Amino acid sequence: MTGGDPADRDGDGTVDGTADADHDDREFVVVVVEPETPGNVGTIARAMKNFGLTDLKLVDPPEIDRDSEAYGFAGHAREDVLPNADTVTLDEVVERYHTVGTTAITGEDARRHVRFPFKTPAELRESLSTVDTDTALVFGREGTGLNNEELAQLDELVSIPANPDYPVMNLGQAATVTLYELRSLVLDEYQLPDVEHERAAESEIERFYDQFGAFLSEAESRDHKRERSERLIRRLVGRAHPTSKEVTTLTGVFRRATGLMEHADHSDRARDDESRAR
Incomplete structure (x- = not known):
């Protein structure tokens, strides 16, 4: 599998603008480490298409062919995001990008520094909006997520606030929530019209x-x-x-x-x- 131009969000060979003209050359890529089921890869690809990202990188992925669940779940992302995905190693990603790991299980304080501190997706959006850096969002395995050794290689962590009795989300769901929160960093317009509220005289x-x-x-x-x-x-x-x-x-x-x-x-x-x- 080969990677496409990360700014070519429509898959039509043209480069679109981003939400911030000062950050036109900034890359956002999504990395999935050892995904266990092709269906989740397809779900993540679809979420990327929904929220303006195109560059998908996979670490030790399962076999993904056009008859697999990945293509069935990908929607229109089967046309560009999924077939253009790269197979990489985590070391390659760490060397090239500012890395943000995702985790549901977090440390409670600085004594457990591998999983602490962390940001919510909304806090991450605010932080990245002021920084001109190529960023990789790294998601882990469906069952165990990213392990401590992998997290220790990454620059910062993000965690989705959820029910403390059951904080672990499905991989596809976690990716969708995170990418939704970050959408304003890569999209400058949405399908929803701009509606001005005009107060009465x-x-x-x-x-x-x-x-x-x-x-x-x-x-x-x-x-x-x-x-x-x-x-x-x-x-x-x-x-x-x-x-x-x-x-x-x-x-x-x-x-x-x-x-x-x-x-x-x-x-x-x-x-x-x-x-x-x-």
Whole structure:
């Protein structure tokens, strides 16, 4: 198996931009040490495709052919990430890259320095975002992960916060979570559209406050209660940053409610006047 250009995320021979123009030449590669099942290799390849990575390296992998589970699980990554994967040694990776090992079992303090200190994937993202270095994310075996000797060769560790009663994740799941957290380091856009939240004009919001005040005048006779309610609604709306449509809708609702209450009040008065006339 041979490696492709790590910046060619589409597998089309072109080089895409990254999230940070200052780090255009930075490489991120994924290394899997002695994976036991081809299916997990395919799952990792698919996660790489999802989150913008293309360079997969395998240490002592099982036989992977196009009829194996690896290709079945890889999705569109079967077109580029998986067939272009390199077979390497861990020593080669350590020599070339800044290495980040993944582990579920961590040391509790500095006395157990092989597995401590460690970062969460989110903390690792923040750390790497300020450093221009080629980085390898190293994942271990499905059953035992990376051993202490291997971890001792690596530069830093990352661990996914999980249930302390069962912190060990499936290899494919661990890779997917980690790559998701690091996506902003290699992707500058996503399939989700950029949605700008446009706050309603202050004049519209003030009209809502006026209408709410009119509603309270009908619903609440006690002055201190009305003042408190008006203050609370102002704080609530102020934190919510409503859109023009939202404010207009709320204003209309309270206007109709106020009108109904005024109509009911007038009807009650008419009935009282009629009773007194009798």
